[in-house]
Structure formats: structure tokens, C-alpha cells
Amino acid sequence: MAVVAAPIPHGGGVVVPTTEVTRSYRGLWSWITTVDHKRIGIMYGVAAGTFFLIGGLEALVVRLQLWVPNNTLVSASTFNAMFTMHATTMIFLAVMPLSVAFFNFIVPLQIGARDVAFPRLNAFSFWVFISGGILLNLSFVLGGAPDAGWFGYANLTSKQFSPGPGIDFWILGLQVLGISSVAGALNFLVTIINMRAPGMTYMRMPIFTWMSLITMILLVLAFPAITIGLVLLMFDRHFGTNFFEVAKGGDVILWQNLFWVFGHPEVYILILPAMGIVSEILPVFSRKPLFGYAVMVFSGMAIAFLAFGVWAHHMFAVGLGPLTDAIFSATTMLIAIPTGVKIFNWISTMWGGSIRYTTAMLYAVGFIAMFIIGGLSGVMHSSPPADLQQSDTYFVVAHIHYVLIGGSITALLGGIYYWFPKFSGRYLNETLGKWNFWTFFITINMTFMPMHWTGLLGMPRRVYTYAPELGVTTLNQISTVGAIGLAFSILLFVVNVFVSLRYSPKAVADPWDGATLEWSISSPPPIYNFAQVPVVHSRDAFWAMKYPDRTEHGDLPDGDGTGSPHAHLAPTGHTGQPAADLVEAKPTLIHMPAPSYFPFIVAMGLVIAGSGIVFTFALTPVGILIMMAGIFGWAFEPA
Amino acid sequence: MSTASHVAPSHADAHEAESHHPSARFYLAVGGILAVITAVEVWIYTIESMRPILAPTLLVLSAAKFTMVVAFFMHLRFDNRMLTYMFAFGLMIAAGVITALILMFGSTPLPQLTTGVPSAPAGH
């Protein structure tokens, strides 16, 4: 935490006189009690980054084991634990919380709010998330990590086939992370709908905020399905029910249904924030407004709706019958349309623009290319006969990694390069950044492109080794070399963060000539965000303020004339910045929510109560008591 | 684009809605109707000749009760539209998922269990 503490000198206080920042809170306690959405966002980012490194190491073990046929580097059971924990970690502890970091830091700034609707609930979400992540990883030292794959198909997860505590850790971790996600999503749903600055109608909201809103809807409605699925599993394992006990008439396909009712919307939960980030970066570095904003919004809505009607395309290999297969095949092809439309919008946004290839822009363009590949192999799965060939092979592994690394992670890294000045008050180094991007771009293709062939040649996923006769040795070795290169690229990124925090020049308020309100305030923003709540008159609100003569959806005046776009190259020359004037007009007092330790206590109570499932159920009442004490303190604490 | 009417979206209609508070008598009347519908539900359950259309009739009646509680007791009828959209979307997705699951499992042949003692045909 100390690393990121430096860039944010402001702390929480009940009343902040804006003329002077009185106390600057430091130290661990200030982070535990903070309710500031920016600090919570940074904590999410740091935690997610750490889990990303852990998940990456697990992937390296998998890749090294597959270096040669019949390898004995790790045992089959270790291999199972590695791929299970790799996927669970990357999805629930890296990509999702990294998106949440952006929601936290950026969304309130983009809608011109001083904080989220429920600041303490926000802190609660974070503490639940971090304890869920830690508990899940504790399984490595407390009796064995989960090893049934990230979708934990019944009845592999039954007491009979998984007697150890691994699956219980998995249930506990996912339940706890689910609570965190739903609490956070409810909070941001209300924040976006209810905390917009005056004049910011729905169709004037920044596109990242829009995609966040749709993500929240998906989170709120998708997570209950897996929560109930996990409850059924828990009851099967501990309380003698028969939901997935085949001998007693239970149906293992029910688990698959419940999991994928959650699982497919989850795919969009992982990719929509990334799409939102890219849709922010492309217009700014093309100096053109986003092409087809309304189409982007409505295709997002269509995705939110259709996402709940395609889940069984993950189950074509089950044999659901021709009618079911046909319906889910059709809906899957249908959902490709609103997704594909977005790609055309991004390309059209760049068309004819004056493009600046900063690292952030490179990542955004890289995202489009990678997402096209991942999207195309995805549509291939919508055809049941083709899917039957590809199911459970490395072809599917290639697809999901093009979508999640080539898509989500690429966009999230681009987002970090884009907003890092706002997060920290410093620029990420562009030279290191370009090295980072090109090594990343080359190595992800080197790692995952061969997997298409590996899969079509018949190598099943999740098997710890393969025979030399299969003829996939070379392909696997290319993938492994690529994975090592990818680790090197991520290392470059980490180095860049630490070097830049230390040595980079201080950032100006608006280094990229940004379109949205977060660029109208200093980098990093003051604790209260906006000294005066902005009034919005059009889409791309900050562009409208800076370029009053521009027609509402017209292009910007030429890039180099304004002085601000290249300000990061000469950070001292920061003149003519309209942002400064907005910050000047200060009210005398701003009421901010007070720090609170009750969210932390409630989160700890919840996690202790849940830990009953892996340790002893005696913990559960203890946890519930702590939780109730925390809730009462929370309810009666003066906000 | 920057006229004053655009600046403050939809504050007015919300405040207008606040003033619609039905009286206690109205609530009692709604409660009475709900009780009658429940009684009718239990009554037709006991009628043998209703058997063939029992399920659809009960579904319609309980949907009516559901709607009345949500619209009047929970004030959705008088409240901001956004709340209706939020709740209706969740309800719609949930109903769709339930229906789809029942149809999917109903369409596949069931494995017949023989572990238990066969029970007599359901009688009452």
C-alpha cells in the first residue's frame, strides 16, 4: 500500500475546507477506514495486480509442464490445482477487480460526483473481496487447492471425488467474492443512475460509464445463479442433500445450467468494461468523438438482454437435443451482432482522425485486433457440430485467452496507461510503455495462436501431459516460449509503474486533451473531486467546455495548435488550461463522508462466518455476531 | 442544447409522484381483495372438476396478487418509472430462466428411479 500512498496526499475528513488541506492521513489505519472511492479504487487495483501476478505464475507452471511430451515436472494433481487456480484467480481476482478499480476511480469523476452513493458499502465490498481472495489462496497451505476446473462441474466436486477441503475453499471464495461483487454492483448502479451532475442525461453519459452501468446490471442479475448453485453444492457436501447425487436421482446437468446462467453473462462482465475503456481512449487520441455513440449504447443494452439467453452454448457437448441446441445456437449468433457492431464503430472512430499513437492508443488498437480474432473463434462455437469438435480442446482455450487477455487485459493495460496520470499524478514512461506494448502484443499471439491448431489436432485441455505421437510438441513449445516472453512483458510493465511513480514528471490536469470530466480536475484529484459540481450541456462535456465553438458532435480543431495535447512531453508548459479555472472557484466548505472502520468489521464478520465451511461450523455464529455488531455500529454511526 | 430544461432532468415528475399516497382505507380494500383471491385459490384447489385447468388458473390468480402487492403496497404504481424498469427487468430475466430450465429438463427423457417404493396414485 505504501507504494501508492505517496501520490494521494489527501485523506478523509468530515469537513474539508477547500482553501487548505488540513490533515493528510497516512498509514495503514487510514487505508482500512477510508471510504474515498479513489483510494478504494487504488486498493482494488493494487490487489488485483498482485493476484494477476500469482495467477500468471500458475499459468507458467502449466506451460512448463507441457514443454515436452510425458513431462514429469509436476504431478497430475498439482497440474489440476494449477489450471483451476489460474482460471479462478484471473477471472475473479484479477480481471474483475481490475475493472472494479476503474469503476471506482473513474465513474464518479466522469459523472461529476463527489463520491459513490454509498461510500461505506463501497469499502465493505473491497474488504470482502480482499479477504475472499486471500482465503482462496490460503487453500494452498491449508490442505490443498481446488482442482476441479474453474467451472467445477458436478459430480467431480462431490465429497466422493473431491474429499479434501479444496472444493470447500473454492465454494467459500466464490460465495464471498460474489457478495462483494453484488454489493459493489448495486452501489454503482445507484451511483450512475442517481449521482449524475446536473445536465448529464443518460445519452450524455461518457461511454465508459455506460458500459459500467450495463456491467452492473449483469452482475446484479447473474451472480445469484452461481450463488444458489454453490449453496446446492455446499448442502450436497455437508448436509446430505442429493442435488447432484446421481444415485439418488440428482442431475449433474443442473449444475452446468446454473453455472452457465451465471457464466455467460460473466463473459460480458469481463469484456464490457474493457470495451468502455477502449471507447474512451480511441476518440481522445483520434481527436474525434466516438462514432455511433447511440448505437454503442443500444448494442450494449442488447448485450445485457441477450446475455441471459445464450448460456447453453457452453453445453452443446452434453446432448441437450436438437431443439435446445438450435435455439441457443441462434441466440448466440444473434448476440454476435451487437458485439460486431462495436468493432465497426471503433474503426470508424479512428477513420480520418488525427491519430496519436501513445502507448494507451496502441493498446486500444491492439484490443480491436485481438478481440476480432477472439470474437470470430467465438462465433465458430455457436454452431453445435463445430462446437462438438472444439469442446474441451485447446481451441476453446485459445478462444477464451484471445477474449480475456487479447481483449480484457489489453484494454485494461491501455486504461492504466491512459488514466495513470489521474490515478497517481505521474505519467507512465512512454518508452518503457512502447516496449511493454510490443512485447505483450507479440507474445500473446505467440502463446495463444498455436493453441488453435493444438486444439484442432485433438489435444484436450486440462490433461497434464500428452503423447509425442499426437504431433503437438512443437506447437506446445511455441506456446511455452510465448508465455515466458509474456511474463517478461508483464515484468516490464511492473518496472514501468515503479520507475514512473518515482522518476516521472508530475502530471498536468489534462495531458491528453481529454473529452470527459475527470480531466477537468487536477491529477490526482482532490479528496472532494469537484470544488464546484460541473453543469453538463452536451456529450463529451469537457471538450464542449474547452472548445465552445465546435459543433456538438463535430471533430476537434487540429491537435497541435491547442498546447495541451502534448503537454506530457513538456510538463512545465501547462498554460491555457481551462481546467485550472474550474478548480479555482472553490466553495468554502465541502461535506465529505467520514472514515469508518465498520465496513471492515462487517466484512471480517462475514468472512469468519463463511469460513465455517472450511474450518469448523462453530465459527459461523461467531462471525454472524461480529457482523451484527458491525451492522449496528454502521447504522447508528453519524454518516 | 444548453437550455435550462435540459439541465435538471426529471426532477419534476418525481415530486409530483410523491404526493400520490393512497389512504389507509384503500390499503385495506386491496388487502381484502388479496384475501378473497387467496380464498378462491384454495377453494378451486379442492374442486375435482377444475383439475384440468387448475394450474393455469392458479398462475393467473397468483400473478394478479403479485401485481397488486407490487403496484399498491410497494407503491410502484405511483413511483418513479426507473424503479419499475429495474424491478421488471430482473423479474423478466428470472421468469425467462425458470421457464427455459423447466422446458429444457422437461424435454429430455427422465431416468426412471427404482430405488424407492412405488407410491399409490396421488389421491387426497
Place this chain on the structure above:
Amino acid sequence: MSQAVAERTSGAAPPAASTTHALEAEHPHTSTGVDSRKMLMWAFLASDCMFFGTLIATYMVYKQRQELIPPVPREIFDIPYTSVSAFVLLLSSVTMVLALDAIQHNRVARMRTWLIATALLGSVFLAGQYYEFTSFFSEGLNLSTSLFGSSFFLLTGFHGTHVAIGVFWLLSLVVQSWRGKITQANALTIEIAGLYWHFVDIVWILIFTLVYLIPE
């Protein structure tokens, strides 16, 4: 240019007062005019639809394939008894809405009476469910007897937990009203608790029909 920006920013609306509030609770003017806490509750209820939806789906799916292991639903359900429970919960919805009506007319004592009545009716429902569960156990239906047992107890138990949380919430509101914390001005506290309580009632409306009354 910067001058123009400042004017555009503050021109359309008067500048904010010297003290502005970041906290939703103290800031009545949200973008939609709806209080954020109320919106949070509605969003949560939308999510809860999916919770119960998944459980109901599980029950319905498994109900069709458990003809052979007794006791079967038709034999074990006591419809007259459960009808009384359904009436009790329905009545508690009426008392809840009357409590809201009372506080909206600033009648704290009357509100408290209705709240206590609602909590009592909720407790009666819970006691009824406890009795029903024990009698089912004695007839040989438990969590592991059959898929019907597993999914029935989980669905109704999950609902019962919701009721229990609601009763607890209502009682804490009663305590708060004794301490003079609940007034006409924050009738919203009662309204939000009411939303939750009515939702628990409508879930029972569905369970009563789908689980108890519709045969097979």
C-alpha cells in the same frame, strides 16, 4: 478561452451554495428524484428475483422426476394449514403498509403498533413453518430423503430466512421508534423496510401457488 469556460460552467445554473454535500443521505436532489437508498432496495429486490428464481427452477425441475420416493408432495402437504400461513403473511403485508401510512401522517405510536403487529405475524408464520418442518421430518421427509425433500427444504428455508431477517429488522425499527429516531421526516426508513417485507410476501404468493397448490 478560459473565461468562456467558467461562464459556461456556471451560467446555466446558479453556483452551488457555500456548503455542498457529498453524502447522498443529506442530499435530497438526486438525478432521478428518487432517494438512493430506496433505489438500492429495488435493485436488490431485482437481484433477489434471480435468487428465488433459481431456487424455484431447481424445485420445479426436480419435482417432475421424483414420483417414486415417498413421501410425495401431494400426500404430505397440509393445504388448509399452509393456507392459514399464507393468510398470516398476507395480513402482515397489510399491517406493514398501515405502519407506513401512519408514519406518513406523523402518528408514531400507531406506526409502532402496526410494526409490532407485522413482526408478530411474521413470527407466527415462522413458528408455523417450524411446526410444518418438524411434522415433515416425523413423516420421513428430510433433506436427504429425496430430491423433493432437498429442494423443498432449501427453497422454503431460504424464504424463511428472509422472513426472519425481516422480523429482526422490524423489531430494530420498533426499538428505534422508542428512542424517538423515527419521524415523519424519515418515513423512508419504514418504506424501505416495507419494500423488503412485501417482497418476502410476494415470494410466498408464488411459492404457495407453485409448490403447494399446483399438483404433481
